Amino acid sequence: MRTPRPIRQSRRWLPGAxxxxxVAALLFAATFLPPDTSLGEVRRSGTLxxxxxxxxxxxxxxxxxxxxxxxxxxxxxxxxxxLRLALNINPAIGRDFNPRNWRLTRAQCAxxxxxxxxxxxxxxxxxxxxxxxxxxxxAIVPPGEALxxxxxxxxxxxxxxxxxxxxxxxxRENGIRTLAARAPGDLVAALETGAADIAISDRFTIAxxxxxxxxxxxxxxxxxxxxxxxAFGLWKGDLTLRRALRDAMDAMGRxxxxxxxxxxxxxxxxxxxxxxxxxxxx
Amino acid sequence: xxxxxxxxxxxxHLSHAFAGRKVLDDISLSIEEGTSVALLGPNGxxxxxxMNILCALIKPDSGRVMLDGVDLARQPDAIRRRIGAVFQDxxxxxxxTAWENxxxxxxxxxxxxxxxxxxxxxxxxxxxxGDWRDEIVKGxxxxxxxxxxxxxxxxxxxxxxxxDEPTVGxxxxxxxxxxxxxxxxxxxxxxxxxxxxxxxxxxxxxDRICIIDxxxxxxxxxxxxxxxxxxxxMIRCMPRDAETxxxxxxxxxxxxxxxxxxxxxxLASPDMLDAFLATYGTRLRQIQIDEPSLETxxxxxxxxxxxxxxxxxxxxxxVGEQAI
Amino acid sequence: xxxxxxxxxxxxxxxxxxVMRAVRDRGQLIxxxxxxxxxxxxxxxxxxxxxxxxxxxxxxxxxPYTYLQFLFPAVIVLNIMYTSILFAVSVIWDREFGxxxxxxxxPVPRGLIxxxxxxxxxxxxxxxxxxxxxxxxxxxxxxxxxxVGLALLLMFGLSFGLTSFGVILAARVRSFEGFGVFSNxxxxxxxxxxxxxxxxDPSLTRAQTAALYPEWLVFLVEINPITYAxxxxxxxxxxxxxFDPRLGPAVIIGLAVAFFFIAWLxxxxx
Numbered sequence: 001m002r003t004p005r006p007i008r009q010s011r012r013w014l015p016g017a018x019x020x021x022x023v024a025a026l027l028f029a030a031t032f033l034p035p036d037t038s039l040g041e042v043r044r045s046g047t048l049x050x051x052x053x054x055x056x057x058x059x060x061x062x063x064x065x066x067x068x069x070x071x072x073x074x075x076x077x078x079x080x081x082x083l084r085l086a087l088n089i090n091p092a093i094g095r096d097f098n099p100r101n102w103r104l105t106r107a108q109c110a111x112x113x114x115x116x117x118x119x120x121x122x123x124x125x126x127x128x129x130x131x132x133x134x135x136x137x138x139a140i141v142p143p144g145e146a147l148x149x150x151x152x153x154x155x156x157x158x159x160x161x162x163x164x165x166x167x168x169x170x171x172r173e174n175g176i177r178t179l180a181a182r183a184p185g186d187l188v189a190a191l192e193t194g195a196a197d198i199a200i201s202d203r204f205t206i207a208x209x210x211x212x213x214x215x216x217x218x219x220x221x222x223x224x225x226x227x228x229x230x231a232f233g234l235w236k237g238d239l240t241l242r243r244a245l246r247d248a249m250d251a252m253g254r255x256x257x258x259x260x261x262x263x264x265x266x267x268x269x270x271x272x273x274x275x276x277x278x279x280x281x282x
Numbered sequence: 283x284x285x286x287x288x289x290x291x292x293x294x295h296l297s298h299a300f301a302g303r304k305v306l307d308d309i310s311l312s313i314e315e316g317t318s319v320a321l322l323g324p325n326g327x328x329x330x331x332x333m334n335i336l337c338a339l340i341k342p343d344s345g346r347v348m349l350d351g352v353d354l355a356r357q358p359d360a361i362r363r364r365i366g367a368v369f370q371d372x373x374x375x376x377x378x379t380a381w382e383n384x385x386x387x388x389x390x391x392x393x394x395x396x397x398x399x400x401x402x403x404x405x406x407x408x409x410x411x412g413d414w415r416d417e418i419v420k421g422x423x424x425x426x427x428x429x430x431x432x433x434x435x436x437x438x439x440x441x442x443x444x445x446d447e448p449t450v451g452x453x454x455x456x457x458x459x460x461x462x463x464x465x466x467x468x469x470x471x472x473x474x475x476x477x478x479x480x481x482x483x484x485x486x487x488x489d490r491i492c493i494i495d496x497x498x499x500x501x502x503x504x505x506x507x508x509x510x511x512x513x514x515x516m517i518r519c520m521p522r523d524a525e526t527x528x529x530x531x532x533x534x535x536x537x538x539x540x541x542x543x544x545x546x547x548x549l550a551s552p553d554m555l556d557a558f559l560a561t562y563g564t565r566l567r568q569i570q571i572d573e574p575s576l577e578t579x580x581x582x583x584x585x586x587x588x589x590x591x592x593x594x595x596x597x598x599x600x601v602g603e604q605a606i
Numbered sequence: 607x608x609x610x611x612x613x614x615x616x617x618x619x620x621x622x623x624x625v626m627r628a629v630r631d632r633g634q635l636i637x638x639x640x641x642x643x644x645x646x647x648x649x650x651x652x653x654x655x656x657x658x659x660x661x662x663x664x665x666x667x668x669x670p671y672t673y674l675q676f677l678f679p680a681v682i683v684l685n686i687m688y689t690s691i692l693f694a695v696s697v698i699w700d701r702e703f704g705x706x707x708x709x710x711x712x713p714v715p716r717g718l719i720x721x722x723x724x725x726x727x728x729x730x731x732x733x734x735x736x737x738x739x740x741x742x743x744x745x746x747x748x749x750x751x752x753x754v755g756l757a758l759l760l761m762f763g764l765s766f767g768l769t770s771f772g773v774i775l776a777a778r779v780r781s782f783e784g785f786g787v788f789s790n791x792x793x794x795x796x797x798x799x800x801x802x803x804x805x806x807d808p809s810l811t812r813a814q815t816a817a818l819y820p821e822w823l824v825f826l827v828e829i830n831p832i833t834y835a836x837x838x839x840x841x842x843x844x845x846x847x848x849f850d851p852r853l854g855p856a857v858i859i860g861l862a863v864a865f866f867f868i869a870w871l872x873x874x875x876x
Contacts, residue, residue, distance in 0.1 A: 012382065012416075012626075015629075015630055016626065016629030017629070020629055024737065027639060031743045033647065035651050035674065036651065100662070104661065105660060105661045106660050125659055125662060126659060233662070237655060239654075239674065338711070339707065339710055339711065359715070362711060365711070367707075367708075372704060374705070375705055385619075386623050387708070389616060389620075390619045390620065390709060391713065392613065392615045392713070393612075
């Protein structure tokens, strides 16, 4: 009787495994083909053209010393791609709710910035590159003892186009009096004098305030209040440009550039999550 | 139901029809364990149908089959574990290696891994294909494929082996080799074998021979028995003209018509040959006298020659057709 | 219990043979690669400019994705359809070359033989569908592992149904010759009528859709089960549904059960 030969099972699979590897490698290699000319065109002109509203603090300020979060991020992006940033200021953005009336076309800019909200509706028209910040209603809770029942809330609606009706309806339903603030400073003052137990405004407005170290900033919880991630808008179909910007953006996120810009505009950290409605309003 | 303890093959009153035509007609046959039986018959005799029934591939219209003491109709799965089959048409996966074909069969029969590995080596050694185990079957010669099929049929150590024309289309050397493997299995493993063939020269080595034609079992016995019982000397001749043929038919009422316009006359005694030659010797185009053999047994039982003739005779048949 | 282990080995053997053969079959693999490349790279990129945004607020079809993203799940389905339905070739091969007989004389029950073959075919088809996922980066689709898992599950369900369908076809096709016909009479029509390369816009009402497309085309798309399979995969991969999200998985499971049952009836009769 001969001794049984070892089963060379690994060798059996080898030809098949090689075939599969070759096929997978081929497909993977194909993903590096550029699917369109959008990046090529931007590179040829040497300019990254961006449509922005006149003012949308803290994203776009119009102040050359501190031009805004979106603008600074875009400047870095352009620099990393070896491009010059050209702003196309369009006063219609933000004033009119229907973006069709802004008359933004591909010829004017490759990117739309300054408060583009990442939602299904926006994605129907644009492809988006999230900027890492989000907006929504937030509340300032003064430092000190635990929150009692809230009697009065100071409210500054701000310019973000958040749903004011939902907020005022909610406050009324819960029997909370509303103290309308006219300027951001009014919010701080109302808290300091005790005229209001809590101050509510959009997240960006609150970010610009100089607050007591111990004051807590909380998101108004969803539901019923929604939070909106913000993004840069790119034209649908501009895959190569979006990919290049996304890669640069990822790199900025990794090396801390993004975080340092956010810190300068008070957008770092951000509000805390309130556990529920009860925690906020007692 | 009577208890049945006999192993081997037991076929009782088996009949089967396809589209109204009787392919098997009341076949009864008993085969002892450890014997080899040759099933001899021309194409279309019903051999393959019988094989398919015995392999539980088709259900017979009527009759009963016991294999290794198990009733086929009642426990087909138990039967399947006990039988191995080599079909006339190749049934290997030619895109896999020899080893993979056997491994596949081992898995299908539910053998554990160690057992598979051991038996693959064993059966490959038996059919002398050990050196080819990792080669793709596509490149194998016809003989190698057939040997591999036999190896495969033995993987699960069946008690009964069915082989449908195992040597057809192979060269004499390979045929001899295959018969020697089967001989070895019979003597060393007590393996019951049922083999269909139409090569007369190959059946003599079997324990029993069954002659089957047109769905009927015509004879069943050892080669010696058959030769003694049915063997006659035979004159095969081709008359020169129609007149002679008519005269021959009148003189010998049981004369048989053979392929190519030839006639066959069974010789009852040596005197008969002298008389035949004296009368018709000069009026024949061709004559051949056969000693009693299995071939003449077959011829006298079925009235047909067994298979396509060797090349020499084909020419004669061709001439005959031209004459007609 | 002891009886089940040998049966499981038999099932595994039949499955393994199909998979083994498929990974060695270069022709089939080339088909599995060239189809997604042609459809996604050539067609997707070729049509991309026509679905591009030019003015903010104005696009022809308001779907929240680019054309490449929209096309991507459909290409997966196409790849699965080809591999599954052409699995019939393997079944016919077994029958014509006698291999089937060698399995039929074994103690593996017929239902299990069929199941093993179909599972093998579905595995191959799922793998071919999964290969397309490598191109996700190209189509700008980012996938989480749970999305990949869920997508593979749906693909396997679809593959199982379509492979069974291939087996049913094989039982009704007598020779290899009918095969070029398969892709032209079955696969491509089903594919084109599955809302794969143009969307039936979900934001439009039934009446508006009918105004945009002729009624018969809308009808064809809506009765085509592949439509719902594509929709289910879109739901998982790009989170976009044109129909009720429950419909897709329901249709996939329905196809798998119904076709396997018919295939089983066919196979038992043989």
